[in-house]
Amino acid sequence: MPKLVDPAxxxxxxxxxxxxxxxxxGLAQASLRxxxxxxxxxxxxxxxxxxGHQELMLFAMRSMLDRVSHRLARHIEEAPDLATASGAERRAxxxxxxxxxxxxxxxxxxxxTVFVEFMTAARTDSALGDLAREAAEGSRGLITRILYRLSARGDLRPGLDPDTEAVRLWGLIDGLCxxxxxxxxxxxxxxxxxxxRGHLAQITTDSDADGHSTRGR
Structure with missing residues (x-):
């Protein structure tokens, strides 16, 4: 009896x-053979x-993005309720x-490593361009949402613009990667x-759950 294979x-x-x-x-060696x-x-x-090769590459890139997204989602699900969390818990x-x-x-x-290879290829491969754009927007969007939430809770240093800080932090993470x-x-x-963590320490305050600064206490 032939062996059943789960296509997915x-x-x-x-x-x-x-x-x-x-x-x-390297990506150049990822031929079908x-x-x-x-x-x-x-x-x-x-x-x-x-x-064909293009369909495989697009599916692989999508799978890579999905894996990271699922891990982030799981991390968020396991996090404490930010509405009642302390400043230290929110920063954690x-x-x-x-x-x-x-x-x-x-x-x-x-x-x-796979991400870097795909992003480099996407510069000249229009088939990968949309996914590359989605990945960049996703990373920047996540960082922006995090900083806006910190700002709303009083965890971002006074006078800092969340949008500007998001670009700086996004650039830092991409550069580190x-x-x-x-x-x-x-x-x-x-x-x-x-x-x-050194950068985060420079842009955040020490605050309690009510958003009151505890720095210097």
Whole structure:
């Protein structure tokens, strides 16, 4: 009796193979044949689930974005109620969310590496352009929402504009991600966290749950 194959699971297995090839050898080496070899399949099997290379790349990029989004959503679900949380708890939630975007372990490093490869390709590949734009808008939007919520609770330093600070923080995180995967010997995960938290300390206040500053008490 022929073995039943779950199409959705098999497509994700192929995507995992894409990621491994991209992390190890770069996006240029993620041909259908190389991906099939990596997945332990023949190329006909890969073509059964993906019409061609472009469809596979788009599906892989979408899968990468979805994985990060799902992890962020899970982090938010597990966070305390920000309406009643203390200032320290709110800042901890912000710290946790932003750290999810950094390459701090093997999983996140692979995701960021794949992200960098796709973003670079999207500059000249219009097929990837819409997803690249969606990814950029998603990151900037998340950071902007975080800073507006901090501002509303009195956690952002007085006089700072959330929109301007969102651009600065967005640029910092993207820069940390890029340099960490390109130059891991120069920028370690610990150094990324230290830089991020140092910046956050400069733009946030120490405040209690009522939004009253406790700095200097």
């Amino acid at each position: 699971a098999r497509r994700l297995e192929v995507v995992d193979a894409v990621f491994r090839v991209v992390v190890r050898d 190389n991906v099939a070899d990596e997945a332990g399949l023949n190329i006909g099997s890969v073509r059964h689930y993906f019409a 939630v912000m710290d946790g969310l932003l750290c999810e975007l950094l390459p701090l372990d093997d999983v996140r490093r692979a995701e960021v 890029l340099n960490s995967v390109l130059h891991p010997d120069l920028l370690s995960p610990d150094a990324c966290v230290t830089a991020l």
